[in-house]
Amino acid sequence: MRKSNTKPKHTWQILVIIITVVILGLNAIPTLYGNNNALLISTVNPTQALPNPQQLRKIMQQKNVQVTQIINGASDSKIVIDGDDEALMRAQQQLKTTLGDEYNVRLGNQSAAPKWLQELGVSPIKLGLDLSGGVLFVLEVDTHKADQERLSNAKDETLQIIHDQGLRGMSVKIAAADNKVDTTTNSIGKIDLHFLSHQAAQVKLVVKELQQRLPGISYSQTNDRSGNLTFLEQNISTFHQEIMAQALSTLRGRIEELGITEAVTQRQGPNRIRIELPGVKDPEQAKRIIGATASLDFYEMANSGTASAKSFTDQNGQRLRVAPKPIFSGSNIENASAGRDEMGMALVNLSLDGLGGKKMSEFSRDNIGKPMVTVFSEYHKNTADEMIKKSKVINVATIQAQLGNRFSITNLDSPQTAADLALLLRAGSLDAPITIVQQRTIQASLGKNNVNNGIMALAIGLGITLVFMGLWYRKLGLIANASLVLNLVCLLGLMALLPNVVLTLPGIAGLVLTVGMAVDTNVLIFERIKEERQRGRSSFMATETGYKEAFATILDANITTMITALILLSIGYGPVKGFAMTLSLGILTSMFSGVFVAHVLTYLVKPQIKVKAQVAAKHQEQI
CATH class of the missing domain: 3.30.70.260 (ACT domain)
Structure with missing residues (x-):
């Protein structure tokens, strides 16, 4: 009976270990090939x-x-x-x-890696900027310019409402100010509305209609002939958050279109975005696409009585007046691809979403035989380092029939222009201009030196640890060494398996730290087992008690470390985030190998340890 109790079956634990090691081991192997x-x-x-x-x-x-x-x-x-x-x-x-x-x-x-590994769908660990080389961009989103654009659009909306309601004697203009935060009204910028003294009732109707179109705007009357339209600070803060979220989403889309899968794109501070492009060897192409602030809008030609009509210049230098609001914008474009027409000229084929297709269908149905103007806009910095919006007409097409959600933009300069425009339209346009405030290129040779030095440090640390554990704990040390090697294999496989994990130079430091943490787990357990054996307990009971009693201490230590790693992961960026990611995954694999795997291995070699313990006990009785 005692023999059956001291040899419990661990079939399911062994199966879990084998399956886990095989899956993660296969994912770790391609990293060795690079x-x-x-x-x-x-x-x-x-x-x-x-x-x-x-x-x-x-x-x-x-x-x-x-x-x-x-x-x-x-x-x-x-x-x-x-x-x-x-x-x-x-x-x-x-x-x-x-x-x-x-x-x-x-x-x-x-x-x-060998072809059979590639066919399994496994790939090497994605390397960060400091290990593979590449380009680092820090972009600044001009939220101030976005506020000005928003204020200008609100002015155009107000003028259009006044025109539609046939009101005379009212005037609207943006107040001449620097559009900084007004601490007395908690607003940024304002629109002055002037009217006749008997038009107070009509003004309320104008404001009511405007607030339905622009829910975030508020009105305050200054005297019997004027008032102010403003966006409150709370609404502006929400608008800035939306601008940053849209910029992040658009930039990630552009990076995906470039075929870069290991990029890191994250917010840095209130209005900056950090982009790391590991492995990029053509920084100018990335800069041209990522830094582009292009947008596309489609307008109808303005009538003679259209209020606040916009004016643009076409390719021949002719001025064209268009309606103040576009029919639809680039945000309604679902897909875009470059191509050529029957004459061999470059074009872009567009596919609109449901809303854009509906707008296009209704507009083209009611405007057959009339022109539609396509306006391309970009932001540029002038000599005074000010952001200036430059717009040009790239296409004026006469609508021949009712259109749906598919049509083409023709008469483009070159196939490269068409390809770049299609890429930008697929990824989305930016609501606010962006500026590259920092650009740094890291050579691949420097990355290789970092990899070699990091692997050497890891090998030295691992080798010294294996020798020490083998000499100090003997058979238990061999168990610790086996679980330590399995821990490293599992960690590398897990990092290769997860899609958003990137190994950086501080991440290699995290690997070395994980080795120390895994050994620490085994040391706590083995020292506890030795204490229980000294108290006279059997090998089986000492092992069982050692793992059980040490588990609480190990769990507490790993949880506190994990909390710190998750904090670094959430607020850090670049190298800090790489270290935190490796540390977090290393905690999970060290718990698995140091507690679960080592526990099973200890039971597998326990009979030999038990015999030695019995011999020692008989020897003590004889004395």
């Missing part, structure tokens, strides 16, 4: 065919570039290059020159 440089080739026109592999190999041979593999996908081809960054850039330039503007050639990478 990535190879690659080029991604896609067509400007979706209907165009991709180059065949023989043609691509021939182009590469012209520049003596060794091709490891060519992977043909549904929408692009990938050429895996055997060479450094210099060979990659040389290959990209050769492809651009040979293929021309019909194709886009982007820089990328491909896992160097």
Whole structure:
């Protein structure tokens, strides 16, 4: 009976350990192989065919570039290059020159793991900016300019309401101020409304209609002939939060369109956004797309009696007057793709969402034979370092029939212009202008040195720990070493498996710290077992009590560390966030390996330990 009690079955625990180690081990293996440089080739026109592999190999041979593999996908081809960054850039330039503007050639990478591992869908750990090299951008969102645009739109809405209601004698203008926060009225900027003394009742109707269109606006009458329209501070704060959220979403969409999957995009301070682009070797392309503040609006031509009509310049320098409000904007565009018309001219095919399609259908139905104006707007800094909005007409099309949610923008300058415009429209336009206030490029060679130094530090720390545990605890030390190695394998596999985890240089420090934490878990348990054996308990009872009593201490220590790691993860950015992420996952894997795995391994080798304990007890009785 006693024998059956001291040898409990641990079949399900062993199965859990095997399944976990196999899954995470397979995900950890590709990290040992790393990535190879690659080029991604896609067509400007979706209907165009991709180059065949023989043609691509021939182009590469012209520049003596060794091709490891060519992977043909549904929408692009990938050429895996055997060479450094210099060979990659040389290959990209050769492809651009040979293929021309019909194709886009982007820089990328491909896992160097064996093909059978790639077919399983596993990939290496995504490396951060400091390990793989790349580009860092810090962008500033101009919320002040967004406030000015919002105030200008409110003025246009007010003028339109006055015009629609046929009121005369009223005037609207934006107050000449710097639009800073007014501490007396808790508002930013204001619109002065002037009217005749007998128009008080009509003013209330105008304000009521305006508040229905713009719920965040308030009105205060200063005297019997004037009043102010303002946005309150609370509403402005909400507006700024929405602007920042929209900017983050748009920038992430643009980064995804560039094919960069390991990017880190997060808010930094009240109005700044930090973007890390690991592995990016063409910073100018990223800067051109990410830093663009382009937007697209579609207008109808203004009538002679239209109030507050806007004026734009077309490509021939002619001034065009359009309605103050667009029919729809770029926010209603669901998809966009570059292409060519029957004459070979570049164009962009647009697909609208439900709301945009409805607006387009109704407008085109009522305006057959009339023109529709497409206006492209960008923000630029002038010589005084002020943000200026520059708009131009890129297309004036006569509506021939009722349109739906699909149509095209034609007469664009070049295929590259069409491709960039389509990318921006797919990712979304920005409601507020952004400025790149910091740009830093980290070379890949520096990243490789960081990786080598970090791995060396990890290897030295792990080696010393394994030797110490083996010499000090003997068989228990071997158990600790086995669980320690499994902990490292599980952590690397978990980091490769999770989609948003990026390994940084401080993250490697987190790996080293995780090794120490895992060993600390085993030390607490083993010392407790030794104390129980000294009290005369059997090996089985000492082991059981040791794991049970030490678990509470281990859990408390790991929970407090996890709380700190989660705080760093939520408020930190860049290297701090990388360290916190590795530390958080390391706590989970060290608990699994140090408590669960080590517990099972201890029971598997327990009979040998028990025999030694019995021999020692008999020897003591003889004395």
